[in-house]
Amino acid sequence: MSGLLSVRCVASLRKSRMHLRATALGITRRNYSSNKGSSTEYWSQSDTPLMHHQESLPRLPIPKLEDTVRRYLAAQRPLLNDDQFRRTERIAHDFQSGVGKQLQEELVAQDKNKTHTSYISEPYLYWYLSFRDSMMLTNPYVVFNPDPKTEYNDQLVRATNIVCSAVRFMKTLRAGLQESGVCHLNPTKSETDGFKRVFRWAPSFRSRPIDLSPFFRLFNSTRIPKRRVDELFTDDKARHLLVMRKGNMYVFDSLDGDGNLVTPAEIQSHLRYILSDPTPAAPFPLGVLTSENRDVWAGLRDKLMAAGNTEDLQIVDSALFCLSLDDEGMRDRFHLSDNMIHGDGCNRWFDKSLTFILTKDGQAALSFDHSWGDGLALQVFQNEIFEETTERPLVHPGSAAAAAVDSASAVRRLQFNLDSELENGIKKAQENFDSLMSTLTIDAMEFKKGGKALLKKSKLSPDAVAQLALQMGFLRQYGQTAGACETCSTAAFRDGRTDSIRPVTLQTQRCSHAFVFQPGRHSVEQLQAMLSECSAYHRQLIEEGIMGQGFDSHLFALHYLADSKAEALHGLFTDPAYAAIDLSILESSTLTSPAMDYAVIFLYAPDGFGVTYSVLDDRIGCTASSYPTRNGREFLQCVHKSLEDIFTVLEGKTLG
The missing domain is CATH 3.30.559.10 (Chloramphenicol acetyltransferase-like domain)
Incomplete structure (x- = not known):
């Protein structure tokens, strides 16, 4: 089973035009904050929302x-x-x-x-969740093109815009306002406004709706290591973001108590605080454990919980997504590839369903856990994020700092209790990671x-x-x-x-x-x-x-x-x-x-x-x-x- 997609289907999401091949999972529509008028809260509302055609999708046939x-x-x-x-x-x-x-x-x-x-959904999910080798072998990644406006490739500016855009995407999705996906067999004839108006009520053979329900696993989801078969966990009530830097883990709320996006200036302030934090690299970075054999990691996770880390692990698991801020600039494409796949193994949480990676020189990439779905959701999501952040960025180079924002209080650095057995487990995981990546x-x-x-x-x-x-x-x-x-x-x-x-x-x-x-x-x-x-x-x-x-x-x-x-x-x-x-x-x-x-x-x-x-x-x-x-x-x-x-x-x- 391969990691990404091939060019076949076109997911028509707002103005985007992407040729894709893809996936499905299955969750019903949810409603969140009703503040749909704010331009910073939602993307534009679609006449054909995401799940409009879900019930009418044909079932996957079993071949003779x-x-x-x-x-x-x-x-x-x-x-x-x-x-x-x-x-x-x-x-x-x-x-x-x-x-x-x-x-x-x-x-x-x-x-x-x-x-x-479908008849294949359970076997595929089981295959991925029972895969015992390192998740680095199944997690695909894709690198964003640079922002055409070079000054926006600053790590802080780009990270802030990506976070804001991703949260707004999530809110639009969960409010049921995101446009549904369509597979165009002949896009030149069917990718028109007139055709879309008709298609909403009468899908045709030449342009068929596609299942985009895996989108709902993009956020607040994590693959929990278990012996023999892992578990997919989702908590869509959580409001916080997980940020990793130098192997340290930070969290702060990107949604307020009413479920609205905190101001972009606040998010920028919190990220600036993390980037300027003088805390040295974590001596025993927990992230590298997620690169381990799944049974080994499951055993170490049990020990982490027994050592009093259950609450902090739940905070990591329920985070909207992970943002990895790397301290190194990229020399060339090969260096970039190595970094985006795995980095040093310490500044990633490979279990998260979605991870953004931002290097010191503003290069960006996406990585995702393959078990919850295949490449369609990721590809469509990436295209939307790129369009939003390059054409309608919410923060700019030289943007004024947020007034009266106490990032020192809003941002929390997670600190885990580790005994000698856990420290040795982390060291061994780092050795195994280095051995695998050297080949x-x-x-x-x-x-x-x-x-x-x-x-x-x-x-x-x-x-x-x-x-x-x-x-x-x-x-x-x-x-x-x-x-x-x-x-x-x-x-x-x-x-x-x-x-x-x-x-x-x-x-x-x-x-x-x-x-x-x-x-x-x-x-x-x-x-x-x-x-x-x-x-x-x-x-x-x-x-x-x-x-x-x-x-x-x-x-x-x-x-x-x-x-x-x-x-x-x-x-x-x-x-x-x-x-x-x-x-x-x-x-x-x-x-x-x-x-x-x-x-x-x-x-x-x-x-x-x-x-x-x-x-x-x-x-x-x-x-x-x-x-x-x-x-x-x-x-x-x-x-x-x-x-x-x-x-x-x-x-x-x-x-x-």
Whole structure:
């Protein structure tokens, strides 16, 4: 399961235009303060509020078992030799006619009794909450573009504007005023004011509402470590913000007793107080514990509570969100990537559902816990925050200080009781963190010789070409075809969460070999025909995925159901081919946003690449994370070469 999203759905939130893939969870509408007239309290009211279409969202369909088996085998074929494939084919057909048929009937029966959700929601939530390794391996992050007005990239100014904007977003959301999300299959025809007026009462097939209920887990939520399976906690009555600096933890109220935003000047004053606090770095920073193995952290948390820290831990858990203020400026993109993913491990609380990170030179990023939802809520939220803070900032460079604000009384630094056992646990967590991070490498590449415009002119799917370049790059580097996975959204369905696209096909395998190993044996016309064939099949896979007809989620739900029984698993789930395709070498997501500079996802396969990419009109950007078993820089060089070859052929030139 991947971290972020791919470009498919457009969430129309106010004036924003974002192409997204996404998620769902499920909470009903709440009402907060009724002071809807204040421009600093709410964003503009929508004619089609967020949850307007929620009850009418279709339910995620359970694919036919025979279709899932057929799609699964089609994805396995390019990854296996003839003998391996015949074995996997035999196992899959035995599953389809036997145990799989029984599991399918049970899954369908269960689904009929859970009309409020989807068949995949519980298995996905369980998977994330039962993941025992460090949350750094599942928490994605995205970096904001700098504010176009450079003077607003001051750490204090930008942090204040982001906090104010985020709180106003939360209030607008909870008051039911936030605009609903829409998946436009043809935005040029349906993203118009006239269409929106009609759409409010008559959604069409070409533009479908999408489930944005995960938004309600953005705020006041935390993942609590528990042995075996964690717990999601939300307390939407809390009014305070959690701020971290030098591993120290501070809290102050960003909402008053009536639920209204305290003045931006007050928030700026409180943040200035924290930034100027002479307290040294925490000698035993609790934040690093959230980077630990979840069972280890659960045990240490129990000890923290036994030592008298229960109240302060609850304050951390219930905070609106976390703001991490880092004291270091960024040297370059690679330094920025390392810092935004993890920093030194001490100035983060990875358990929080939402964390803003602000460096000393005003670089900003978002990180989030993956268990409560996927990337849609985060992406839409980021786009809105960027628009608000860059176009309508509430504080400015040189803004007057708030009059008569006693930040020393309003801001509280949390202090925890630690014994020697807890101190040793923190030291060990720091050692484990340093060991893990010393093995991670992040590399980036930008291809500037063409992008989406030329690909669309050539009638090719930009996403298909990007995925093909990744496969070609791996083949060029390692001489073999690698399993790949690309996340797609089923957000047009209630609690749809995500499914996977398997971009490695017989078509892409044939095309990759032709470009990498046999360019002189094929004419330009033949290579162009192969590209078109790959693109057409990739479009089919995308359509199947977003319509709930992928095979990954279905097999995952059947596996989850089989696991719940005190019986041996069928050979399908113990087949090495199943394990291999489930842990893809190329784990990828694509995303494009006017707010976003770039993003990074961790990789689940220890010998793979975690790849994010963006296909823009005139260029293609790509970021890859890897461990020492792989060379990310060389991989991206091979991807760049593959893109050069593809665009050379599209221009009608022969390959050298």
